[in-house]
Amino acid sequence: GIQVEQSPPDLILQEGANSTLRCNFSDSVNNLQWFHQNPWGQLINLFYIPSGTKQNGRLSATTVATERYSLLYISSSQTTDSGVYFCAVEAGTASKLTFGTGTRLQVTL
Amino acid sequence: NAGVMQNPRHLVRRRGQEARLRCSPMKGHSHVYWYRQLPEEGLKFMVYLQKENIIDESGMPKERFSAEFPKEGPSILRIQQVVRGDSAAYFCASSPGDTQYFGPGTRLTVL
Numbered sequence: 001g002i003q004v005e006q007s008p009p010d011l012i013l014q015e016g017a018n019s020t021l022r023c024n025f026s027d028s029v030n031n032l033q034w035f036h037q038n039p040w041g042q043l044i045n046l047f048y049i050p051s052g053t054k055q056n057g058r059l060s061a062t063t064v065a066t067e068r069y070s071l072l073y074i075s076s077s078q079t080t081d082s083g084v085y086f087c088a089v090e091a092g093t094a095s096k097l098t099f100g101t102g103t104r105l106q107v108t109l
Numbered sequence: 110n111a112g113v114m115q116n117p118r119h120l121v122r123r124r125g126q127e128a129r130l131r132c133s134p135m136k137g138h139s140h141v142y143w144y145r146q147l148p149e150e151g152l153k154f155m156v157y158l159q160k161e162n163i164i165d166e167s168g169m170p171k172e173r174f175s176a177e178f179p180k181e182g183p184s185i186l187r188i189q190q191v192v193r194g195d196s197a198a199y200f201c202a203s204s205p206g207d208t209q210y211f212g213p214g215t216r217l218t219v220l
Contacts, residue, residue, distance in 0.1 A: 031207060041198060043152075043211040086151060096142065096165060097202075097209060099151040 023087030134203030
């Protein structure tokens, strides 16, 4: 099956700093989503982005499908951005999402 | 438009008991997915259902686990004779066909 790897695995930032999270995948995808799992365990949809670039406030994402990677940018980070960020892809005829290993982000004051 | 709803949010069972987890998809969504998240791991796909049909159950253990999405009512994930290894967070997602939206999860603890 498709492999999804995320980097870095852990990231500590001071409030106000910017960061880039990366998601590499091993095959062509039909769907790619970014999620934030907050410290209470809730999964929050950030982007549906199988290709191209999208922006939502301080967050933006870019997927380069031909090169099999996606990037999530967080600008002016806040403590509420802490949690785990997952990339998940849907490949081939399967409708299921395969999740990456996640990036654990901690934003400190 | 209410989001995906799951209940209960927390469930405690003793070994050998049955666990029933419920998921109500977002209004207008006909696709339901169940995922399991073990502690400190990512989510793993279990089963994909549409109304009254199981489309893909390739991620579901062959024994003790079953899922349904009846014509009326919520989707149910049923775990019979639970064991300690079943302790996990179980997430349901629904979709109109592309983006999957996740519920808050049910945290199952098996004593």
